[in-house]
Amino acid sequence: MCTRICWLVFILVMQCVTTPKAHSQSLSIQIYDQGNRPLADAVVEIISPTAAIVNSGIQHVAQEQLTFVPFVTATPKGSLIDFPNRDKTRHHVYSFSSAKTFEIELYTGKPEEPVLFDEPGIVVLGCNIHDYMLAYIYVGESPLLLVTDENGKVYFPEVPQETLRIKLWHPWQLEQQTEQVVSAPLKTELSFTLAVAAKEKPRPPKRGFGS
Ligand SMILES: [Cu+2]
Missing domain, CATH: 2.60.40.1120 (Carboxypeptidase-like, regulatory domain)
Incomplete structure (x- = not known):
């Protein structure tokens, strides 16, 4: 009995994996x-x-050579983003945007934890130490979103x-x-x-x- 059910489950799973989506x-x-x-x-x-909603894993907005990289990030709501500092100097990343207000105070290397972006909207990033630093995170409603190359x-x-x-x-x-x-x-x-x-x-x- 159990073997038969296991086979049925196996066949169903294989059909899902191998059948091209119409x-x-x-x-x-x-x-x-x-x-x-x-x-x-x-x-x-x-x-x-x-x-379908897909989990794209943790994305990165790095600080490299005193600039945010990438300049524009697009991510579906509910995503986590990490802000690694790859410079030797410290950065202090913040956003006052209504879609996400946060700050990561003066740090080098990897921050303690990634930031959750759960509201669709535009998040403008800045750095308290380097006034010219600027980047954007577009938090989308849909998982089908990309940034042009x-x-x-x-x-x-x-x-x-x-x-x-x-x-x-x-x-x-x-x-x-x-x-x-x-x-x-x-x-x-x-x-x-x-x-x-x-x-x-x-x-x-x-x-x-x-x-
Ligand atoms: Cu900075």
Whole structure:
């Protein structure tokens, strides 16, 4: 009896593992700025009621060479993020944002514990010691969210084949409302334009500052 049940469970599990998921596909998205240049550091979030929540593990926003790395992080709500300090100098990381208010007082190396981000929204990071240091954490509602690379691209290996709401966000975007709705059947490649202000990423002053 037990052996038969075990076999049934085994067969069911194997079917789940080996059967390709129906009604899903890959999707590449290219983001350009208003000058038709590839836009890096843009968040692309696909709001899908059927997307499964996945545990992506603990992410890192490091401090390296007196700068936050990466400049923009996207993570679903409920995620943990660690803030390792890889510099020799101490940093004091904080956020006053309503989506997450916290601070990690002066430290080097690895902080005692990661920080939980459980409210969707934009979290602006700063450092009490180095005023120019700036980075952003986009806490999303959906697990389907990525940040564009240097070429302005993201690639989702698996999205549902259904009408999608796609939210775009960039720290320097000029428009408030940037949501797009893409009707099924979906293409495998999409592109959008996001108008942004012309700004440089924050960098440490050339010499003699806080090192
Ligand atoms: Cu600092």
